[in-house]
Amino acid sequence: MPNAEFIFSDVQKTLSSGSFTWETPSNIALIKYWGKHGNQLPANPSLSFTLSASATKTTLKYFPVENKSSKIDFEVIFEGKPTESFKPKIAQFFERVEEFIPFIKNYKFEIHTENTFPHSSGIASSASGMAALALCLMSMEKEINPEISAAYFSRKASFLARLGSGSAARSVEGPMMIWGEHPAVKESSDRFAITNPFEVHAVFKDYQNTILIVDKGKKEVSSSLGHQLMIGHPFAKARFDQAYVNLELLIDILKRGDLKEFIKIVESEALTLHAMMMTSSPYFLLMKPNTLEIIQQIWKYRKENKSHLCFTLDAGANIHLLYPAAEKEEVLNFIQTKLTPFCEDGEFIQDQIGKGPRKI
Ligand code: PMV
Numbered sequence: 001m002p003n004a005e006f007i008f009s010d011v012q013k014t015l016s017s018g019s020f021t022w023e024t025p026s027n028i029a030l031i032k033y034w035g036k037h038g039n040q041l042p043a044n045p046s047l048s049f050t051l052s053a054s055a056t057k058t059t060l061k062y063f064p065v066e067n068k069s070s071k072i073d074f075e076v077i078f079e080g081k082p083t084e085s086f087k088p089k090i091a092q093f094f095e096r097v098e099e100f101i102p103f104i105k106n107y108k109f110e111i112h113t114e115n116t117f118p119h120s121s122g123i124a125s126s127a128s129g130m131a132a133l134a135l136c137l138m139s140m141e142k143e144i145n146p147e148i149s150a151a152y153f154s155r156k157a158s159f160l161a162r163l164g165s166g167s168a169a170r171s172v173e174g175p176m177m178i179w180g181e182h183p184a185v186k187e188s189s190d191r192f193a194i195t196n197p198f199e200v201h202a203v204f205k206d207y208q209n210t211i212l213i214v215d216k217g218k219k220e221v222s223s224s225l226g227h228q229l230m231i232g233h234p235f236a237k238a239r240f241d242q243a244y245v246n247l248e249l250l251i252d253i254l255k256r257g258d259l260k261e262f263i264k265i266v267e268s269e270a271l272t273l274h275a276m277m278m279t280s281s282p283y284f285l286l287m288k289p290n291t292l293e294i295i296q297q298i299w300k301y302r303k304e305n306k307s308h309l310c311f312t313l314d315a316g317a318n319i320h321l322l323y324p325a326a327e328k329e330e331v332l333n334f335i336q337t338k339l340t341p342f343c344e345d346g347e348f349i350q351d352q353i354g355k356g357p358r359k360i
Contacts, residue, residue: 003191006100006156013144014106019061020139024132024357026054026123027170027177028209028312028320030266031247032273035230035240039096040162041190043230044243045180047250048170049322051209052354054117056128060136061110072098073108080114093130093164100160101137103144117349123211123318130164131157131171135357158192166227169193174356176200176254184248201257206325206352210332212339213347214290215317221277221284223315229280239276243269259324263302263310266322270313277315288317290342295319297338305330325352 027048035043072094076086115125138157162169170177170193179193187194230236246265253261277284298311309323309331323331340346
């Protein structure tokens with residue numbers, strides 16, 4: 001059984017009431033995961049930068065129960081208010097992880113969660129949120145069984161987070177994560193993410209990420225549906241093959257600090273992701289007119305200023321700008337003067353590559 005290593009068997013010890021808190025950053029994929037199979041397994045490997053400022057802080061309070069029920073009893077308190085709408089996704093997560101952390105049946109939970117980024121900013125918190133919850137559950141496992149190693153803790157946290165939301169697998173550590181098996185990356189796995197094991201050029205160590213809020217609305221098509229639409233997609237195979245090639249190229253680019261090649265791969269991955277959406281059946285479009293306006297502005301700015309500013313997109317209209325810290329002042333000036341008019345309420349979030357979650 002391939003997942004046997006992640007099944008916790010020693011359920012003898014019951015903890016008295018307590019809590020754990022983790023602050024867990026979001027991540028932005030440079031090589032995109034789009035398409036999955038089986039139990040949240042990716043159709044191709046992906047590589048991401050872990051962010052720093054954009055994070056979810058989750059406190060998991062646990063209370064032992066006398067009578068175990070078949071369903072886990074829990075409440076979700078988001079920004080201080082009980083939030084029913086978050087429950088179905090978390091209930092599904094508990095169902096999927098119960099096999100691996102059966103001790104959860106002995107408790108009821110209160111999940112207190114909040115994001116450091118504004119709620120209605122169009123930024124998905126599923127990656128940071130699910131990773132934070134998985135880390136809290138792993139802290140419980142460690143409390144019950146202090147013998148587990150730090151490596152096992154992270155690996156299993158990523159494995160559990162993946163069962164909540166695929167990209168969450170990449171939020172349990174930093175600064176760069178690889179999720180999905182690739183022949184050139186020893187230890188890589190479809191079941192959990194690992195930190196990029198290769199050397200990385202100094203220019204990427206403090207790489208900047210500014211998130212331009214183009215649209216604060218909830219996106220019209222969920223990423224779960226988008227992943228599904230890759231099944232039977234006419235370009236799926238070519239896309240998945242391309243991701244394998246791009247991942248290996250990017251690993252080398254990250255080593256060499258080759259910013260020109262970095263831009264080519266990163267922007268191509270972003271546009272390819274959206275091209276897959278536009279060519280699925282049914283087709284859909286998540287970019288907005290202002291997304292395209294901003295892309296044109298970036299290309300113009302780059303040409304005129306010999307800059308290394310580039311962009312990537314996730315499954316939405318917002319733009320993630322990526323650039324070296326040495327260019328921060330000029331780029332921020334460019335954002336303020338030329339790009340904020342295309343942002344909803346002129347909003348953007350300043351972030352950069354980060355080290356990963358913090359236990360509080
Ligand atoms: O983790 P999900 O199921 O929300 O999918 C995320 C997919 C992208 O953000 C578009 C790409 C990625 O690799 O994060």
